Amino acid sequence: MKKVLICILCSMMLVGTAFAGGSSEAASAADSNTLTWWEHFETLTAMNEKLFEEFTAETGMEVEYTLSSPDKMIESLLVGFRSNQLPDVFSLPFDDASSVLTMFNEGWFQPLGIDASELPADVAASLCEGRTLYNGEIYSLPIFSKNHTTLLFYHPSMVAEDELPTTYQEFYESCKKVYEESNGEVYGLIMPMAFTSRVNANINELMDAAGSPVLDYATGEYQYNSDDMKALFALMAKLWDEGLIHPSSVNFNMKQARERWAAGEAAYMIDGIWNVGITKMNFDPELADFGVTDPIRPEEGDYMIYDPPQGGTYYVAASSNHVSEGASLIKEMIEEDYQIGLANVMDQPPADLSVLAKADVDPSYIKGCEIFSATMGYEPYPALRNPDTSRVMSAMRTVTPTPCDILNGYFAGAIKDLDAALDDYNQKMTEERNLAIEKVQAEGYDVSVDDWKFDDFVYGESYAN
């Protein structure tokens, strides 16, 4: 009998020990002389490791660095927050102002404890309430400058520079020419249709470039079914029907699409400027021969792509005991040496574009940065005028099928009438926002559709939020 009781006690102790491990581990990490750092920028790994080595040599504090893919990063952050095991510093793999504002409201971050007077004047001037400042305190710093995901990359061996397309029609003709001249061996365009959020961002940005942003700022109403949107979808449908889009695009994520584009299976690919660094670093230099140009538009002429004011990149978790150390590392990233290094890896464009002259970068990277400087403006952003609208954005459920799903549905043979699908999406988005507004109003917040209306917005000009 005694033996049995002893064995039962031993079993319970074993199981108990197994579970106690988790909590003691978390506690020891928080108290140790180690700064934990999670991020998703693969191309910055070498630079950051060097930065951390110097930091450790100066302070004696180790930096535990973890790199994740953007999708894994979101999972890790959500689980880390709920289990109170966030790292000291982390990057956000999305730059959706309303989501970041929601995270601020939920107590994810803490202020860096930096005063604007400690920062270079241009960085201090770029700080914006609701993006990097909350209640006047600095929560993050913008280490990148504004950019978009819709640059048109091409292979000069397939498309001559003086034949680069500007309009939808020219793009169609160029894709057709590439396909026919290669006897069907090379497609016109390759797309990462399985990367829904990216393709949706591309569609929104192409609508900005077309002069029909998906939100009509004059009325505050959505216009996902504008004539320009329908023209873009008609172009894509025509390209698909004539076999000018790589047939595997339906299943490709960004990595797969980029690999196949770099291998010369298609002439064009739409991507952000980091494609220059990733392609140059990962592919044979002969394959990585490419150029970059402006996004296509319905008609020739000036255009503008809109973005909210530049947000932060790295944040210090509210649970961190190492705020000053984390802040000093983040601050180091806006220094010239780091910014030059940032330009050298040709990922996101550095916040200080003047360092491009001192960096060793590909001409296509410089051209991409010039395109951003010349054609990007700040969009009117409801959450910056009325922060409570971020609660509406959070309360809005994802309306499906999204524009990317609709287009992919057409490619896959599930949707026949694109115009009707866009009309339906626009109506559902309007209904969803109205429902979310009602819900947030019922919680006592002062929000209305008028918060999405910006009478003073002028297309072609940057909006002063």
Add this chain to the structure above:
Amino acid sequence: MIIGGKKHHEVLWIALFLLPNTLLYTIYTIAPAVMTAIYSLFDWNGFQASGTFYGIRNYIELFHDNVFFQSLKATFLFMLVVVPLRFLISLGFGLLLNSSACKFRSFFRTLLFLPVVTTGAIIGTIMIMIFDPSHGPVNIVLGKLGVLESGTNLLGSFDTALYTSGVIWTWKWMGMSLIYWIASLQSIPSELYEAAKIDGASVFQQFFMVTAPLLKQFAAIIFVLTVSDSLRVFDLMLTLTNGGPFYSTETIELFIYHMAFTDRVPRLGYASAAATIFALIFCVIAIFQSLIKRSREEA
């Protein structure tokens, strides 16, 4: 003292050996299931530390969600396609590789089992290349045979993606069923076959008169395991199609994952409600199977 025909100290020994497993099962299986059911009653945006009580509104919304119903349809259609395929093909290979007439049996068993130990994510990535519509070997061969038109994307068509994924899944997991079948076949005494041969039974008669009746109990278990596996398809589908195109391969597990982690604003309560409904459906199927099995045994 006697408890259920066993002495008191025997009962304690049984309890002792069951205790660690019971504790771990409770903590890792029962508690998360209960928590999922509780979370399903909350409106919980993933960025929040906790949700607000929402009653059964997540369930009401699910019953109006076309994507949820599409995912249920994809899950059960997938099950209906792959279970008979895996069950019968693995039985065929099992009979073949259990036969003494078959040369290199160990080699072929290993070959067929290899995909089982290969991660689903790797298989998904490789299969995208194998089924590539422009340069994939499957399309080239089927194109030359005149079965497929050039550029047909079997994994990229709304009509064929689920079935193509089903064939790949069956190939990956067939080795597992094969092991079960071989183990079952080896439990049949060889004397029965010798006696059948002496009585002049043909190969087919031996199968239907000796093998099949003795495999019945094993077949029921293998069938249940195959159904269970087919309902839990996740990693392979995530890398192969990520639920696309146009939700045609969005099985319920992918739906839950997308809602909980990859949606613009993750919805934990809603994903938990979907998981709870799926668990209930799974329970109903298990109870139904068990009832059928019991009624057959009684008959």
